[in-house]
Amino acid sequence: MTSAFLAFCIGGACFGVNASAASAKPEANDEPRHLICASLSSEALNYYKGAYTYDRISKLNGASDVSTSYNAMRNNELLAKLHELMTVTQSFNSSYSGYKSGSLAYYWSSTDALKASDTYVMFYSDVLANESTVMNREHIWPKSRASYYQTGGGSDLHHLRPSVASVNSAKSDHAFGDIFGTYRDGYSEGDLNGNLVYYVNSQEDLFECKDDVKGDVARILLYVYCRWEQPNLYTDMTENLPAPDEDDSLNTGKKVIESLDTLLNWCETDPVDTWEMKRNDLTQAVQGNRNVFIDYPELAWKIFNRKLPKGMSTPSCRGCVHEYHEALRTDAGCTKDGYYTLHCDKCGNELTKRLARTGHSDNDDDEVCDNCGIELTIRAQMQPSDYPHDGDHALLYHPSTKTTLSLQPDLKNCLKSTPANVKNGLLNPTPEAAVFTVKKADENSIYLKNNGKYLTAGETGNTLFFTDNPSDNGKWIITPASDGMIYIDSANAKCYGKTQRLEIYAGSAKTFSEGTTAAFKFKLFTVKNHLYDSGEVSKEPTYFENGTVTYTCRLCGEKHDENKPRLRAALGDCFSDGRVDIRDATALQRHIASLHISGFSFEAADADGNGVINIDDVTEIQKYIANFPSNPKIGA
Known part of the structure; x- marks a missing residue:
């Protein structure tokens, strides 16, 4: 094979280019995947010289406006210089199709080998190719969203990777983005040989690869953005798109990653590994240029004028392996x-x-937080009281039967009673319990209202019901009884000339001629402000953040939120x-x-x-x- 050696100098840097029809296949990549690279290779050190040393290019200005990825390209001195370097040093482009010398697949068996394997590793999945593997040539930056097809950026060895056909099909031309932990539903996951490989959310036009491949993706996208000047990196573009290559007929201009923040986060959290650095060396041996974002990933922050994360691991600076x-x-x-x-x-x-x-905890149901000891009054607790005052919210507890009045009538024109729960001297009413708002009727009596209706005694005794309007039979007088309890007498209703007194008997709340037995004795509980229910989970907790329990006041409907501890x-x-x-x-x-x-x-x-x-x-x-x-x- 004939070849010619060309030399040229730009900005004080001289480069030699082997302008042969096809580059020789380099040695197989002998590095493992996912071992953090802590130093630059000798090839990388020799690539940056003259006007392109890191000290010089890193002092150039980056973007002044990153509101769109197109704006970030404009007046960006650093990006322009990196484009120049990677363009003038590229001497060869592989052919897209086939497996013969000069093709992508021909070089992949070396550049994308794993620990000197005799075959290549599939991108996204880290699965080694074999005879049964169906391989696709994957454009990491989809060709439907670019000005190239199968030449130029569409056959760049730094860009294209071998991929398992089923994974490539799932990827389609979706943009990259974070799905797991962001969306509750609407996405699916894919695996190979029992190992999770990707998430895809077609409705949101997103594809998420494995965490230990995300950095590779970010650095490839940065390379295509810079080397091939594709402006729609993290924003959709409908204008200012580059002219299409001769073999290209479609460029939707849609973005290829969901945001600049996601791009930089992926680049940071999946640092360059030794395999990626070696692949950069081997690809340079084939086509002359390097992916500068593998050697110096920190340049990604500089071109977008962002502050480099503290302690970020890069090949150019060996970081401390912290303990x-x-x-x-x-x-x-x-x-x-x-x-x-x-x-x-x-x-x-x-x-x-x-x-x-953590939020409050009450595992023993004593209405006191197990952690901090505070009384959990939000749990609808009511305090004992000697006498209700105007505006109080009151509940009538019947110690003899451990019940209280309910809102439900029975078949005898009375009200049913319902169980009540008293612990540590505090009462927790059930949803069925009748909680009354106290309204002063006159100097000696009160009304007991619930949802605008008045508790009223019947004329003949043995009755109790609610009416829409106040009446004399709806007036009640509180009279002290023994043991700190009270009697509740009708101020007006008489039966056989005797005052009607509230009692709970045989599961019914009603009035009867005044008596002094336990059936007639009540204990008064009141709450001054809100009376909240037991709450509903309005936001489920996750491993990342607390959930929310929403409590609703049974009296006025006001809502109150409290934390539900995260998982x-x-x-x-x-x-x-x-x-x-x-x-x-x-x-x-x-x-x-x-x-x-x-x-x-x-x-x-x-x-x-x-x-x-x-x-x-x-x-x-x-x-x-x-x-x-x-x-x-x-x-x-």
């Missing part, structure tokens, strides 16, 4: 958040984490998804490397229970997953 221990703690209370600080003895780095408030993750369930698996081990590794992990559970991370969060906890979780002897409390 954290708890240095300071303020426990969470029922109504206040707590905090604790983790300190790394190696480098002095500290992280402060929030402990969500507690089992030991080892670092990802807070209700199971302990390899995702938890991966999340813990990222946490140890000071990377932000959404939904990470710190209380579940100390898997060996020694009070220190470090790599030993990762090992403990891995042993649990592999069914090796491990801490028996994991998963519990």
Whole structure:
């Protein structure tokens, strides 16, 4: 094969380009997946020179306006310089189809090999290709949303990857985004060989890959955005789209990732691994240029004028493999958040984490919080009282039968009684109980109202009912009885010349000629303000946040919300998804490397229970997953 060697210089940097018809296949990628890369390769160090050294390009201005990904491209000195570097150093483009020399698939067996395997690893799934695998050539940035098809950016080895056909089909041309933990329903998940590979929500036009592939995706999208100048990275575009390549006929201009925040979060939380760095080296050997966002992922923050996350792991700066221990703690209370600080003895780095408030707990039903001891008056408790006052809300408790008046009439023109619950001297009325609003009738008597109706005695005795309007028979007089109890007499209704007195007898509340037995004795309970019901869960708690219980006042309908404590993750369930698996081990590794992990559970991370969060906890979780002897409390 004939070839020519060309040399050119730009900005003081000289580059050699092998302008052959097809580049030779490089050695097979011998690195493993998902081992964090802590240094630049020699190829990377030699690539940035002259005007393109990191010290020089990192001082250039980034975007002044990131409201759209198109605006972020304009007047962006840093992005323009990176585009220039990756463009002038690219000397070759693979052919899209086939398996012969010069094709994508020809090079994949080297660039995308795994630990020097004789075949390539499938993108998204990390499954090695075999004879039964149906492979698709995957445009990570969908060609339907770009100005290329199967040439240029549509056959760039940095961009295209081999993918299992079924996964590629599920991906379709959806945008990337976070689905799990964001949407309650409307999405499905896909797996290969029992391992979760993706979530897809077609209604929202979103596809979410495995966490340990998200960084790869973000850095590929950044490469295509910069190298091939596709403006619709995180915003939809209907104009200012680049001219299509000769073989391209469709560009919808739809965004390829849901937001700039998601793009940067994926780039941060799934750092560059050694396999990705080696692939960058091998692809450079084929087509001359590099993906600068693999060597320097921090450039992604700089081009969008964002502050780099503290402690972020990048190949250009070996970060401390932190070993954290708890240095300071303020426990969470029922109504206040707590905090604790983790300190790394190696480098002095500290992280402060929030402990969500727990909410009140009353497991023994004594209406006193088990944690803080406060009386839970919101639970519709009523206090004992000697005499009701105008405007009070009152309930008439019958100690002899442990019941109270209900709102339901019986067949004898009386009212049914209903069980009542008194604990520690406080009363909790049931929903069926009649709670009265006290209204002064005259100097000596009161009305007892419920929902605008008046409790009224009949003329003949043995009756009790509600009327719409006040009357003399609806006036009641409270008379002291023995033992702190009261009699409740009708101010006007007589039977055989005797005062009618309220009683509960044989399950019915009615009036009868005044008596002094236990059947006629009541105890008065009142509440000054709201009388709330037992509450309904209006928002279910998750592993990430508290839920909400909504209480409704039975008197006025006013609502009151209280926290329902969030679900507690089992030991080892670092990802807070209700199971302990390899995702938890991966999340813990990222946490140890000071990377932000959404939904990470710190209380579940100390898997060996020694009070220190470090790599030993990762090992403990891995042993649990592999069914090796491990801490028996994991998963519990």
